[in-house]
Amino acid sequence: MKRIILTGGGTAGHVTPNIALLPRLKDAGYEVFYIGSVDGMEKKLIEAQGIPYYGIATGKLRRYFDLKNFTDPFRVIKGFTQAMHLMKQLKPDVVFSKGGFVSVPVxxxxxxxxxxVICHESDLTPGLANKLTMPSAAKVCCNFPETLQYLPPKKAVLTGCPIRKELSEGSREAALKLTGFAADRPVLMVMGGSLGATAVNKAVRDALPELLKDWQIIHLCGKGKLDESLKGTPGYLQFEYVQKELPDLFALCDLVISRAGANAICELLALKKPTLLIPLSAKASRGDQILNARSFERQGFSMVLEEEELTTESLLHAVSELNAHRADYIHAMEASPQSDAIGKILQLLEEVTA
Incomplete structure (x- = not known):
């Protein structure tokens, strides 16, 4: 039985793709271990999967002045020593890294x-952690064709992002029962994202009278962002967030409006859902969502409407255009080389351990 160490942490985006790999890794006969930070959010997520978890010291790698810049290098050195000990103890055949600062010493x-080692980069431009670990990697996987230019040519592989299998196993009938929607009317799902929901929420709610003429709407609006005045509106259902119901809601919806986080849009690609992407403004982020969205637009997977251009009229027009060309977007996604990320990564694992 081959042994694999998974690593990555700090945010859910550095952990959920690793979780998505678990069923196929187990089916392929791998014994799986996880190295994360001692008290990081990844610890709870991984232990819930029944995977042996090992915590190491970690420090953030900053490009700006902070007093912790004087102490964190010592934490990274301690983490490296602990990771060296774990390599000797666990004797893995291969390591798969999803990035984040904890992955560097591992x-x-x-x-x-x-x-x-196989590393995976989610964003269009590599993060600092992956830049530091690339020299130690046999292969570096990525989500976007444009990312290949930033990676070592002999190591770079376009795979897409591992997506949880259960997302594609939802029940349309269960979603109809949950929502009470009519089976013969199309459904638009809005995913504003917990952090960047305000602008999208407002635009959708301002356009609601017109949208409801043609659509039934599922609105995932973010924690604390329900609009009590709209409760009971026929054809409109809002949730702060959903967990176990999400696969069913995906099975029901025909179009999606979403932010453009890398993992979220890769899930929509895997599910073949035509999407209007409204990336988080560069004023409120480092601009990676805009790059992600424009890449998906170039590949024919999605339409893009930037937040600065978001009005009731522009939103209605974009939804209408997206729906008119829905079949073209689905066809492009079906032809995408990024549609079987897990299969490609499993193949790479076999190649580097052969």
């Missing part, structure tokens, strides 16, 4: 022990 330790 990947470098694996490289020192001559254990093959």
């Amino acid at each position: 990947v470098i330790a694996a490289g020192r022990k001559h254990i093959p």
